[in-house]
Amino acid sequence: MKLEILVHAQRMTITLAGQLDVNAAPALEAVLDQQLQNITELVLDVDGLEYVSSVGLRVILHAQQKMKAAHGNLLVKNVSQPIADILEMSGLDRVLHFQRKHRQLSVAGLQMIAKGANGECYKVNEDTVVKLYFDFVDDGCAEREKELATKAFVAGVPTALSFEVVQCGTRNGVMYEMLKADTLALYMEKNIERLDEVVAMYVRFCKQIHAIAGDTSSFPDAVTLACGYVDACEFFNDGQRAFMKERLMRTERCGTLIHWDMHPGNIMMQGDSLCLIDMGDMAVGTPYFDLGQIKQVLHYYASLGLCHKFIGLGDANAMRVWQMFVVGYFDNPDPDALKAIEADIDFYRAIKNVYLYLCGSGGETMRARRRDFIFQMMPKDFAELK
Ligand SMILES: Nc1ncnc2c1ncn2[C@@H]1O[C@H](COP(=O)(O)OP(=O)(O)O)[C@@H](O)[C@H]1O
Numbered sequence: 001m002k003l004e005i006l007v008h009a010q011r012m013t014i015t016l017a018g019q020l021d022v023n024a025a026p027a028l029e030a031v032l033d034q035q036l037q038n039i040t041e042l043v044l045d046v047d048g049l050e051y052v053s054s055v056g057l058r059v060i061l062h063a064q065q066k067m068k069a070a071h072g073n074l075l076v077k078n079v080s081q082p083i084a085d086i087l088e089m090s091g092l093d094r095v096l097h098f099q100r101k102h103r104q105l106s107v108a109g110l111q112m113i114a115k116g117a118n119g120e121c122y123k124v125n126e127d128t129v130v131k132l133y134f135d136f137v138d139d140g141c142a143e144r145e146k147e148l149a150t151k152a153f154v155a156g157v158p159t160a161l162s163f164e165v166v167q168c169g170t171r172n173g174v175m176y177e178m179l180k181a182d183t184l185a186l187y188m189e190k191n192i193e194r195l196d197e198v199v200a201m202y203v204r205f206c207k208q209i210h211a212i213a214g215d216t217s218s219f220p221d222a223v224t225l226a227c228g229y230v231d232a233c234e235f236f237n238d239g240q241r242a243f244m245k246e247r248l249m250r251t252e253r254c255g256t257l258i259h260w261d262m263h264p265g266n267i268m269m270q271g272d273s274l275c276l277i278d279m280g281d282m283a284v285g286t287p288y289f290d291l292g293q294i295k296q297v298l299h300y301y302a303s304l305g306l307c308h309k310f311i312g313l314g315d316a317n318a319m320r321v322w323q324m325f326v327v328g329y330f331d332n333p334d335p336d337a338l339k340a341i342e343a344d345i346d347f348y349r350a351i352k353n354v355y356l357y358l359c360g361s362g363g364e365t366m367r368a369r370r371r372d373f374i375f376q377m378m379p380k381d382f383a384e385l386k
């Protein structure tokens with residue numbers, strides 16, 4: 001058997017090829033015993049694996065128990081049909097998180113039509129695009145986005161059809177129906193003289209999504225996810241963690257959907273109607289989670305001069321859009337009421353930043369900014385909590 005190890009931050013990928021049998025199992029067992037310190041995400045890439053015996057399966061099960069004890073995850077990926085048959089026969093398919101081998105796709109010669117924070121979008125043919133994730137994005141991301149996009153579509157969310165998860169070299173991707181449309185951000189830029197009308201449409205669209213019921217057996221619960229992010233964030237002390245979780249637990253449980261990244265760069269303007277894309281963070285929760293991230297992009301990124309770079313909407317225009325949006329969403333609140341609303345929104349902005357800090361999006365400079373930003377968003381005495 002061939003065994004290769006790659007470590008990236010807290011993720012270890014072990015690539016196995018050949019036969020994982022009684023002769024080969026001790027080599028894998030030794031790695032699991034000796035090298036898993038600080039690893040929270042263990043990936044077994046079994047692309048080249050031809051056979052696994054009961055001894056090999058027991059080692060994999062052991063790996064899963066170790067990761068569970070360390071509050072981490074094990075993913076077995078690139079499972080071929082013969083290996084999937086063995087997992088099913090043994091019953092391990094019921095306890096292991098595994099992903100089947102995906103169709104290989106090459107993007108050589110394909111036109112790149114857009115680039116986002118997590119991936120690039122290529123035109124495959126007149127009706128289909130592929131969104132390819134960057135290597136730094138975690139391995140389960142494509143599967144998760146595909147699954148959530150399908151569930152959201154079935155729940156009644158206007159979104160592109162998602163066809164299948166594919167693999168391109170070391171990268172994962174999702175094939176989508178191609179939307180022949182501009183993003184709402186670009187549409188706003190091009191129709192700046194009609195901004196009132198376009199923002200009113202944006203508000204109506206967000207409210208439409210926020211009125212769709214979602215159950216937590218299909219979608220993750222945002223409060224539960226958020227409590228997990230707070231627990232995993234190493235720069236909070238116990239007092240700060242308790243404060244944030246107590247506040248999160250007081251969140252109204254409205255049982256409706258959120259997108260959690262619903263800025264105008266993730267909405268497409270198709271003819272006269274709007275359509276959501278980038279569905280990997282869909283969840284059930286209060287609209288305030290969404291409003292927090294919308295404000296983050298339109299207000300905070302714009303204040304850093306980054307909104308234009310990020311979604312193509314000019315920074316000054318983005319600030320205007322945010323003011324019009326929040327006033328429209330809450331039906332013209334008086335100034336005091338608006339202040340209280342924005343204070344609530346800021347708490348949920350901080351929460352999203354904990355998540356973005358943890359997944360490392362934006363590199364080290366952005367991570368440091370996010371950390372400072374989280375403290376700025378919290379009450380003054382938050383930093384002094386012990
Ligand atoms: N189904 C689609 N049809 C046409 N263009 C798309 C589609 N999905 C994504 N895009 C384009 O690709 C860009 C990046 O996609 P997105 O899903 O937002 O990735 P990221 O997670 O990196 O933000 C979008 O802003 C949009 O311009």
Ligand SMILES: [Mg+2]
Nearest residue numbers: 116265266278
């Ligand atoms: Mg996006």
